[in-house]
Amino acid sequence: MAPSVNVKLAGATLLATSVLAQQAYNHTASGYPTITTGPDASATTFDRFAASTYLPLTDFSNEQLALLWDQVGSISSAAINSTVSPTPEPSVYPKPNYLHPLVPAYISEVEDAKLPDDFLWGVASAALQVEGAAADEGKGPSVWDFLPHRWANSVLDNTTADVAANSYYLYKQDSLRLKALGIQSYSFSISWPRVIPFGKGPVNEQGVKHYDDFFEDLLSNDIKAVVTLFHWDTPLALFNSYGAWTSEEIVADFVRYAKLMIERYGTYILPSYKYTTVWYTFNEPQYCNWRFSGYPYGSLLPSYNGIGTGGVKAAFLCGHYTLLAHAEVYDWYKNVFKGTKPMSFKNSANWITPNSTSAADAEAVQRVNDYNMGWFGGPWTDGDYPESLRSTLGDLLPTFTQEQKDKIKGSADFYALDGYTANIAAAPPNGIAACAANSSDPNFPSCAVTATVQPDGFPIGPNSDAGATWLWSTPGGIRPYLSFIENEYFPKVKGKGIVVSEFGFADPAESQFNTLGQILWDLRRADYIQGFLDNILAARVLDGVNVTGVFAWAIYDNFEWNSGLGTKFGLQYVNLTSQERHPKASMFQFLNWFKLHGQDQTATANITAPIGHKRI
Numbered sequence: 001m002a003p004s005v006n007v008k009l010a011g012a013t014l015l016a017t018s019v020l021a022q023q024a025y026n027h028t029a030s031g032y033p034t035i036t037t038g039p040d041a042s043a044t045t046f047d048r049f050a051a052s053t054y055l056p057l058t059d060f061s062n063e064q065l066a067l068l069w070d071q072v073g074s075i076s077s078a079a080i081n082s083t084v085s086p087t088p089e090p091s092v093y094p095k096p097n098y099l100h101p102l103v104p105a106y107i108s109e110v111e112d113a114k115l116p117d118d119f120l121w122g123v124a125s126a127a128l129q130v131e132g133a134a135a136d137e138g139k140g141p142s143v144w145d146f147l148p149h150r151w152a153n154s155v156l157d158n159t160t161a162d163v164a165a166n167s168y169y170l171y172k173q174d175s176l177r178l179k180a181l182g183i184q185s186y187s188f189s190i191s192w193p194r195v196i197p198f199g200k201g202p203v204n205e206q207g208v209k210h211y212d213d214f215f216e217d218l219l220s221n222d223i224k225a226v227v228t229l230f231h232w233d234t235p236l237a238l239f240n241s242y243g244a245w246t247s248e249e250i251v252a253d254f255v256r257y258a259k260l261m262i263e264r265y266g267t268y269i270l271p272s273y274k275y276t277t278v279w280y281t282f283n284e285p286q287y288c289n290w291r292f293s294g295y296p297y298g299s300l301l302p303s304y305n306g307i308g309t310g311g312v313k314a315a316f317l318c319g320h321y322t323l324l325a326h327a328e329v330y331d332w333y334k335n336v337f338k339g340t341k342p343m344s345f346k347n348s349a350n351w352i353t354p355n356s357t358s359a360a361d362a363e364a365v366q367r368v369n370d371y372n373m374g375w376f377g378g379p380w381t382d383g384d385y386p387e388s389l390r391s392t393l394g395d396l397l398p399t400f401t402q403e404q405k406d407k408i409k410g411s412a413d414f415y416a417l418d419g420y421t422a423n424i425a426a427a428p429p430n431g432i433a434a435c436a437a438n439s440s441d442p443n444f445p446s447c448a449v450t451a452t453v454q455p456d457g458f459p460i461g462p463n464s465d466a467g468a469t470w471l472w473s474t475p476g477g478i479r480p481y482l483s484f485i486e487n488e489y490f491p492k493v494k495g496k497g498i499v500v501s502e503f504g505f506a507d508p509a510e511s512q513f514n515t516l517g518q519i520l521w522d523l524r525r526a527d528y529i530q531g532f533l534d535n536i537l538a539a540r541v542l543d544g545v546n547v548t549g550v551f552a553w554a555i556y557d558n559f560e561w562n563s564g565l566g567t568k569f570g571l572q573y574v575n576l577t578s579q580e581r582h583p584k585a586s587m588f589q590f591l592n593w594f595k596l597h598g599q600d601q602t603a604t605a606n607i608t609a610p611i612g613h614k615r616i
């Protein structure tokens, strides 16, 4: 680490000095200063929206890496900056007891139901949100290192992911803890710019070595690895060079990265694929929309590919290249690599109910589903976009060739749903047709409005933290939603299975608590966990939906994107000063549920706590 840091600083300082030396501003005049251009310079008119030629990305030097980090700004470093050896976990954890037992079961018919042996379950995270070590050991910056530092107020509490839960150095204790708690699987992501700092070009040996150790460590603790290749941390260099996901060029760069990771961590070593149990190519590509709604983030990044100030065009270009990249990786994995593990991508979508019985509100529900699920539904349909996208978006939606559609069709082994909440949908006041015909309409292109209050004005469920205003505790929504996906929206999912790849809750104002006494009894999250799990089990056992796995977000408190470190989703509390982790009540709610309903509960610690009326 040390050599590249030194070179980095030297290179950056040199360049900054020479640029400044060429400029001579006359600050003595009043009004606008005169610019002394020198004999060989002439004035010109600049327009960054006219940028069309990509900046060549061919220099993969330490100096170039240093410039990228200068673009991000000064990175905080952690007190703990080398891999920590784990200490033994306690045999008994402090946990809820009878004075306030865990939340009772929601659905009595499934109280004694058992899950099959091969049911996949565990906790989840993503690299950017937990790893920290943002600029350590040769890592390149991602756009999510960049934004919190350079885009004022882009993160609600002005925090960054520089250190987060520092799991880059603390992972050995984390996986020992997972083992001690008896958690079967861990769903996490690999950081693309950590293994390929510029997104393309050379591989960073130290980054790969880290993941080698990380995978080995999980394996030695008998924890199944559920691996996401991309969870939003696009290498910043690819934005600079060609506009990242708005250019088709990203497909080849992503596919190369994906192949490298699959070759390394999906290798066939007897008696089975050694490391990875499930592959996800992408996390929630639906948030192309959100990631690009402000793109190019004011004046911060170039505006390539005719996207102007970002918005709808950028979002649908991004979705397009995401689908092509996914299909390419899937095809290679199955047909060339001959991989046999299940591969899919994680979808962000929620149960939507109409605000009234009107035909317009029914159409609004359909449109919300199309613009969430249908947009990335090609693998479950004919490989193309839904009609409601094609007819509304017109030229704003790129088209696939027949060959591309054929490759997208069928390119997922199961449906992965990140289904956190529910929504009410209604037609907009000016009507769906008027909105769909007007790309300037504020509700374009979905042309539906969603709400978190019922038609009678009562909220759909308990609210969450101010940093997650989209999230309401609605366990009753997940059960009909799972049936809807398999039986109505994507009938091709039948027989393939659905994994609830994320669900979780952020208790209101949790970050304002400052003692363990206030923090650890997280009643709303515990209630949410019990309600969701019971409803998911009911979908499986009572409704016959083929739910094959479930993952709680999150392993512990982490960096919640635009909401920052202050919006807490952890089943474990993370003390950001000491970096100690403490299981919250919700963790015991989760573990107890699998103790009751799972077959392969291998807990070595005493994790059992009394639950409602039924003490175990």
Ligand SMILES: *[C@@H]1O[C@H](CO)[C@@H](O)[C@H](O)[C@H]1NC(C)=O
Pocket: 026, 028, 029, 030, 034, 036
């Ligand atoms: C700076 O501006 C002042 C006022 O306009 C002028 O008198 C002076 O010559 C300028 N100096 C240079 C170096 O251009």
Ligand SMILES: *[C@@H]1O[C@H](CO)[C@@H](O)[C@H](O)[C@H]1NC(C)=O
Pocket: 001, 002, 077, 078, 079, 080, 081
């Ligand atoms: C690691 O942390 C120690 C103590 O805080 C510090 O002295 C050292 O410079 C750090 N090393 C690196 C490579 O940042």
Ligand SMILES: *[C@@H]1O[C@H](CO)[C@@H](O)[C@H](O)[C@H]1NC(C)=O
Pocket: 152, 153, 156, 157, 158
């Ligand atoms: C975040 O930083 C900006 C710019 O310095 C400031 O205006 C804003 O008040 C800060 N927000 C918080 C929550 O501290």
Ligand SMILES: *[C@@H]1O[C@H](CO)[C@@H](O)[C@H](O)[C@H]1NC(C)=O
Pocket: 438, 439, 440, 441, 442
């Ligand atoms: C389109 O929507 C914009 C924004 O609401 C509005 O100003 C404009 O009048 C609408 N155009 C038409 C033709 O309705």
Ligand SMILES: *[C@@H]1O[C@H](CO)[C@@H](O)[C@H](O)[C@H]1NC(C)=O
Pocket: 355, 356, 425, 426, 427, 449, 450, 451, 454, 455, 456
């Ligand atoms: C839903 O219906 C209620 C009652 O008619 C109405 O007050 C409310 O505005 C509607 N919600 C939306 C999002 O249109």
Ligand SMILES: *[C@@H]1O[C@H](CO)[C@@H](O)[C@H](O)[C@H]1NC(C)=O
Pocket: 414, 494, 495, 496, 497, 498, 546, 548
């Ligand atoms: C459920 O999905 C799994 C694959 O995830 C499949 O092996 C199994 O046959 C499916 N079961 C049913 C009843 O469709």
Ligand SMILES: *[C@@H]1O[C@H](CO)[C@@H](O)[C@H](O)[C@H]1NC(C)=O
Pocket: 514, 515, 516, 575, 576, 577, 578
């Ligand atoms: C977090 O750790 C610091 C340093 O060890 C300690 O002073 C503080 O009390 C801890 N906070 C909580 C909530 O336990």
Ligand SMILES: *[C@@H]1O[C@H](CO)[C@@H](O)[C@H](O)[C@H]1NC(C)=O
Pocket: 091, 092, 603, 604, 605, 606
């Ligand atoms: C459970 O706790 C008891 C002490 O209360 C301890 O003796 C026992 O070893 C623990 N069991 C496991 C599996 O850690």
